[in-house]
Amino acid sequence: MSRNFYLAGTAAMVFALGAAACGHSPDSGTTKTETTTVTASTSASATSASSSSSAAAAAPGGSAGVQSLIPTPASTQRTDGPDSIAENGVHKHFGVNGSPLSVMDAYRAALEAQGWTVSVLNSGGGGGGGGATYAGTNGTAYGVFVGGGYGGSTNLDACAWPAKPANPSCGSN
Numbered sequence: 315m316s317r318n319f320y321l322a323g324t325a326a327m328v329f330a331l332g333a334a335a336c337g338h339s340p341d342s343g344t345t346k347t348e349t350t351t352v353t354a355s356t357s358a359s360a361t362s363a364s365s366s367s368s369a370a371a372a373a374p375g376g377s378a379g380v381q382s383l384i385p386t387p388a389s390t391q392r393t394d395g396p397d398s399i400a401e402n403g404v405h406k407h408f409g410v411n412g413s414p415l416s417v418m419d420a421y422r423a424a425l426e427a428q429g430w431t432v433s434v435l436n437s438g439g440g441g442g443g444g445g446a447t448y449a450g451t452n453g454t455a456y457g458v459f460v461g462g463g464y465g466g467s468t469n470l471d472a473c474a475w476p477a478k479p480a481n482p483s484c485g486s487n
Contacts, residue, residue: 380404380474382451385424387417403475405484410461410468415439417468418446418461425450428468430457451483458484 328406381396381404392409401406410417425432430450437446445462456478461470473484 327367353462354438380457381406383428383430383457383474384472385421385428385456387424388412389417399473399475400481401475401477401479403473403479405471405473408470408472410470411466412419412468413442413466414444414461414463414468415446417463417470418444418448421459421461421470422446425457425459429453451478458481458482460484 340390380402384396384404384406386393387408387410389411390408391411393406394408395404395406397405412420415437422432422434425448432448432450432453435447435449438444443462443464445460445468448457448459450457450459452474454477455474456473457472459470459472461468465467469486473482475482
């Protein structure tokens with residue numbers, strides 16, 4: 315029995331030493347298991363970050379995501395907002411130097427350059443005044459852009475949502 319005990323003890327010690335020698339790196343003192351775990355965690359984090367970035371590009375979420383889709387008009391003298399609005403939307407107001415029709419035509423071009431598909435809901439003017447209302451989509455985002463004024467001064471309200479809201483109205487708050 316003492317011989318069996320001795321053999322069992324020796325076998326356990328050899329096994330423990332073998333596991334310790336195989337599991338440790340002589341240079342770093344860390345186990346292969348720990349290194350593998352760190353590598354797996356880093357790889358999983360990088361994959362999650364890539365997936366999150368792809369999802370954000372496809373469908374901007376919340377006010378912060380759609381805020382980046384609202385261009386600032388050229389010749390802007392004043393910006394109000396961003397203000398949060400219903401259904402995770404964002405509203406910005408711009409005071410712009412320029413005639414209303416010129417400002418709104420240029421803003422439509424800026425929206426299209428930023429990836430918006432724009433529909434003109436209303437546009438007109440005369441006697442030095444005028445304005446326009448646009449609606450558009452950019453991926454799944456939805457926006458309404460309303461501007462008008464007189465002479466060399468135009469007020470423009472821009473609203474955007476991650477998806478088309480139940481009530482897509484946009485105006486000064």
